Amino acid sequence: MSQLSIERIPTGVKGLDEILRGGIPRGFVVAVVGEPGTGKTVFCIHFIGKGLEMGDKGIYVTTEESRESIIRQAAMFNIDLRKYLDEGNLVIIDALMEERGDPWSLRELDIEELLSKIIEAKKYLGYGHARLVIDSMSAFWLDKPAMARKYSYIVKRRLARWNMTILLTSQYAVTTSLGFGFGVEHVADGIIRFRKSVLGGELKRFLVVEKMRQTDHDKRVFLIDIVNEKGLVVLGPYNISRGEISLPFSVLAKMLSAELKKETELMSGDLEGSDLENNL
Numbered sequence: 001m002s003q004l005s006i007e008r009i010p011t012g013v014k015g016l017d018e019i020l021r022g023g024i025p026r027g028f029v030v031a032v033v034g035e036p037g038t039g040k041t042v043f044c045i046h047f048i049g050k051g052l053e054m055g056d057k058g059i060y061v062t063t064e065e066s067r068e069s070i071i072r073q074a075a076m077f078n079i080d081l082r083k084y085l086d087e088g089n090l091v092i093i094d095a096l097m098e099e100r101g102d103p104w105s106l107r108e109l110d111i112e113e114l115l116s117k118i119i120e121a122k123k124y125l126g127y128g129h130a131r132l133v134i135d136s137m138s139a140f141w142l143d144k145p146a147m148a149r150k151y152s153y154i155v156k157r158r159l160a161r162w163n164m165t166i167l168l169t170s171q172y173a174v175t176t177s178l179g180f181g182f183g184v185e186h187v188a189d190g191i192i193r194f195r196k197s198v199l200g201g202e203l204k205r206f207l208v209v210e211k212m213r214q215t216d217h218d219k220r221v222f223l224i225d226i227v228n229e230k231g232l233v234v235l236g237p238y239n240i241s242r243g244e245i246s247l248p249f250s251v252l253a254k255m256l257s258a259e260l261k262k263e264t265e266l267m268s269g270d271l272e273g274s275d276l277e278n279n280l
């Protein structure tokens with residue numbers, strides 16, 4: 001297949017579309033991976049919001065935050081999810097909700113129940129291309145990480161004929177990456193990895209497209225930021241050394257504790273002779 005015949009889906013993040021030479025190929029299953037707080041959910045919200053703006057349907061499965069929290073987060077970036085919900089173009093499946101009677105919640109974190117709910121949502125939304133986000137898949141194998149690969153495969157296979165482009169998020173901390181399983185990455189057509197690192201005493205975020213089948217893409221690590229009103233922005237390529245971005249945990253822990261010590265010392269310095277100290 002030539003590059004030209006691939007239909008691409010803009011992600012909602014302009015800088016990332018450039019990295020992807022136009023966007024994510026339609027129909028792909030893309031793994032969005034990274035530690036907590038790296039920007040995965042924010043990215044997924046952009047992806048859904050952009051689709052809705054373009055006339056796609058949207059299905060957002062949230063396992064770690066409530067439906068209301070997703071709506072509020074989107075509103076901070078001027079994406080009005082409530083409107084699309086009311087219009088019947090969006091379904092947010094809230095896996096945390098325990099209220100009975102809500103048609104779009106899960107009784108338990110079960111992969112079969114998830115799939116039938118997603119298919120029910122697709123039927124409800126009707127004909128046409130849909131963007132689906134499952135944020136996160138990790139929630140479905142919390143107590144059985146060995147199932148990660150199988151569950152990811154089932155999701156991909158069962159949803160293949162439903163005219164969807166899919167983001168599956170997966171999260172793990174540096175210490176627990178092995179325990180959480182790498183299922184999503186194994187079955188995905190693409191992998192977008194989010195990273196964070198404390199550099200010069202400040203939290204920095206990065207993204208890198210590690211894989212995107214059937215297409216060329218930029219291989220560099222990009223510095224990103226999350227900005228009020230705008231959301232995720234790509235600031236530019238970052239010349240980061242391998243050592244910096246994949247530090248072993250022991251080194252990271254040492255760096256953090258040194259950082260903390262520095263901060264504590266600074267603070268106690270500030271307190272000396274200050275009004276605050278006098279009031280203590």
Ligand SMILES: Nc1ncnc2c1ncn2[C@@H]1O[C@H](COP(=O)(O)OP(=O)(O)O)[C@@H](O)[C@H]1O
Nearest residue numbers: 035036037038039040041042043076226227228
């Ligand atoms: N309105 C906002 N303005 C600036 N930064 C924000 C805003 N909303 C969220 N963020 C940033 O996004 C981060 C959360 O990112 P998120 O996508 O939820 O991470 P995760 O990878 O865990 O899904 C917050 O820690 C904060 O730094």
Ligand SMILES: [Mg+2]
Nearest residue numbers: 040041064135
């Ligand atoms: Mg999240």
